[in-house]
Amino acid sequence: xxxxxxxxxxxxxxxxxxxxxxxxxxxxxxxxxxxxxxxxxxxxxxxxxxxxxxxxxxxxxxxxxxxxxxxxxxxxxxxxxxxxxxxxxxxxxxxxxxxxxxxxxxxxxxxxxxxxxxxxxxxxxxxxxxxxxxxxxxxxxxxxxxxxxxxxxxxxxxxxxxxxxxxxxxxxxxxxxxxxxxxxxxxxxxxxxxxxxxxxxxxxxxxxxxxxxxxxxxxxxxxxxxxxxxxxxxxxxxxxxxxxxxxxxxxxxxxxxxxxxxxxxxxxxxxxxxxxxxxxxxxxxxxxxxxxxxxxxxxxxxxxxxxxxxxxxxxxxxxxxxxxxxxxxxxxxxxxxxxxxxxxxxxxxxxxxxxxxxxxxxxxxxxxxxxxxxxxxxxxxxxxxxxxxxxxxxxxxxxxxxxxxxxxxxxxxxxxxxxxxxxxxxxxxxxxxxxxxxxxxxxxxxxxxxxxxxxxxxxxxxxxxxxxxxxxxxxxxxxxxxxxxxxxxxxxxxxxxxxxxxxxxxxxxxxxxxxxxxxxxxxxxxxxxxxxxxxxx
Numbered sequence: 222x223x224x225x226x227x228x229x230x231x232x233x234x235x236x237x238x239x240x241x242x243x244x245x246x247x248x249x250x251x252x253x254x255x256x257x258x259x260x261x262x263x264x265x266x267x268x269x270x271x272x273x274x275x276x277x278x279x280x281x282x283x284x285x286x287x288x289x290x291x292x293x294x295x296x297x298x299x300x301x302x303x304x305x306x307x308x309x310x311x312x313x314x315x316x317x318x319x320x321x322x323x324x325x326x327x328x329x330x331x332x333x334x335x336x337x338x339x340x341x342x343x344x345x346x347x348x349x350x351x352x353x354x355x356x357x358x359x360x361x362x363x364x365x366x367x368x369x370x371x372x373x374x375x376x377x378x379x380x381x382x383x384x385x386x387x388x389x390x391x392x393x394x395x396x397x398x399x400x401x402x403x404x405x406x407x408x409x410x411x412x413x414x415x416x417x418x419x420x421x422x423x424x425x426x427x428x429x430x431x432x433x434x435x436x437x438x439x440x441x442x443x444x445x446x447x448x449x450x451x452x453x454x455x456x457x458x459x460x461x462x463x464x465x466x467x468x469x470x471x472x473x474x475x476x477x478x479x480x481x482x483x484x485x486x487x488x489x490x491x492x493x494x495x496x497x498x499x500x501x502x503x504x505x506x507x508x509x510x511x512x513x514x515x516x517x518x519x520x521x522x523x524x525x526x527x528x529x530x531x532x533x534x535x536x537x538x539x540x541x542x543x544x545x546x547x548x549x550x551x552x553x554x555x556x557x558x559x560x561x562x563x564x565x566x567x568x569x570x571x572x573x574x575x576x577x578x579x580x581x582x583x584x585x586x587x588x589x590x591x592x593x594x595x596x597x598x599x600x601x602x603x604x605x606x607x608x609x610x611x612x613x614x615x616x617x618x619x620x621x622x623x624x625x626x627x628x629x630x631x632x633x634x635x636x637x638x639x640x641x642x643x644x645x646x647x648x649x650x651x652x653x654x655x656x657x658x659x660x661x662x663x664x665x666x667x668x669x670x671x672x673x674x675x676x677x678x679x680x681x682x683x684x685x686x687x688x689x690x691x692x693x694x695x696x697x698x699x700x701x702x703x704x705x706x707x708x709x710x711x712x713x714x715x716x717x718x719x720x721x722x723x724x725x726x727x728x729x730x731x732x733x734x735x736x737x738x739x740x741x742x743x744x745x746x747x748x749x750x751x752x753x754x755x756x757x758x
Contacts, residue, residue: 241474245467252463259459265330267390269337271446272363273328273350274386276305278370281342288346298366300358304351310340313347323347360448361416364429367393368444372433390449395433395442403430411443421447485513489520499728501528545586553579588718591651610649612640612679616670619654627661633669640674642753644730649751652726653681655719656747660685667742678732681749684739695736699724727751 279295280288292305299305310323319329329338337350352359367386371379379395387393399408400419407417407430416431427448488505495503504524505517556579560572613634620632660668664685673680690698697703702717720734727734732751739746 237474237478241471245471248470249463249467256459256463262330264390265332266328267388268448269328269330269350270388271367271386271391271393271448272299272359273337273339273348274388275363275367275370276348276350277339277341278382278385279366280348285346295366299362300356302352302354302356303359304349306349306351307341308347308349310345310347313338357418360427360429361418364416364431364444364446367446368431368433371395371444392447392449394445396445397442399443400430482513485517489513489517492520492524496524496527501531546583549579549583549586585718588722591722607643607645609641610644610646612642612672612681613637615646615650616653616672616681619650619657620670623654623657623661629666630661630664631667632657632661633667635669635671637672638674640672640679642679642751644751645726648726648729652723652749653683655723656683656749659719660687660745660747663687664742664744669742676753678750678752681751682746683749684742684746685744686739686742687744689738689743689745690736698736699734723747723749 276295280291283291288307292307296303296305315323322329323338323340326340330336334351334353335355339348340346341348371382374382383393383395399411400421402419402421403411403417407419410417411430411432414432416429419428419430420426421428429446429448430443432443492503492505501524504521507514507517507521553576556572556575560569560576563569563572616634620634624630624632657668657670660683664687667686669682669684671682671684673682699720700717701721703721724734727749730751732749734750735748737746737748738744
């Protein structure tokens, strides 16, 4: 019972989906019945088209009196059980829909017994054909009547008559060669002027064959009437209407069911995205105890544990770094004492080397502390204290500071527009100073900085004329303690933390940093993209 309750959302979804499918199934069955009814009516109407068209062609040219005299002979000619009659349309007791169909030239068909009714051209008379059931003799007599009507016509009028007699189910054409599959008995039947019935094709369609010539039955042309027995598929527009109706209903029901689940999943996705961007304080609001509620609670627990682990890691790194400063300071003091007590040149050189190593170690500790402080601010969701920063003035200060330290390099701020943005001045200047120092270490003679003032962001490019960064390493260099081989090695200075610190600072500002090839100097180009926002968290 508890397991069923835990899967309540899924069970409700499956129950609703099952009920929806049941309703759709019932609707499809009802639609199939209606469609089959329409298909049967259309099949009977197409079946009756040929005999009614032959009778219309026989009676249309005659006057009313001639038609009355002609009807009995036509009834006998068609075969036993056939009754023909001309009824005034006004006396036919027609419904409104039947009247509309007759006005469009359609045939009214009733089965068991068969009754075919059609308006005689535009006259006020209704031709009615009644019989108990269709027999082979009826179809053969109809083909014989059609052949007699075609025999006295010219070529053009024959084509018109054939087109009028043909329909979707009936195909009439004049052939100049008899089918090779005719038996001797069938050929003899043609000689005597009879109508031959054949089953042809893979579908065993009924084909009726007779001659148009009474004097030479075995000489062309012959009339071939083919009846397609199998029912044609339903018109495409009805299939499309049914399919679209089913799809619309199914889509609407599924949308209504999934809308609530989707909105809650979107909130969960947004929370995961915020955590992935460094906002570890983000939590998901849990409203229900279903599977999504339990997922949200598990997500919150995971986020809390990750934040706790990272906070502990950062605190340990800061503590270790601070503790390293004390022995470093003692070693530096001891080195200075030894340096004051001993004036030998050899010892002085060794002491100077030790002092340089201590300074390098002190610098490493400072970078580790800066990196840990940035990570700690992210983990603890500490908001930055931002202010309006003049980017051009900040770049000039950085270049003025670093120029005396790299006298062989030419540091240039290229002309451009002034740019201001809301940022943390100390961190942003530290990021730019790291980039320019990195360019000075790896460049040959020139370092250029360019500022682009765009509508939604400020772009700062730092370029050098050094060997550049290989394409495969342009994402690796931003990882902590990552140094490249060749010229960007330990001998060129640095511990692989400078670019990592830059990336941390820019991400804290909601921006990004990329590395590529400088189009002007041929070395490396580092691009800072910092969004222009009112407030940064």
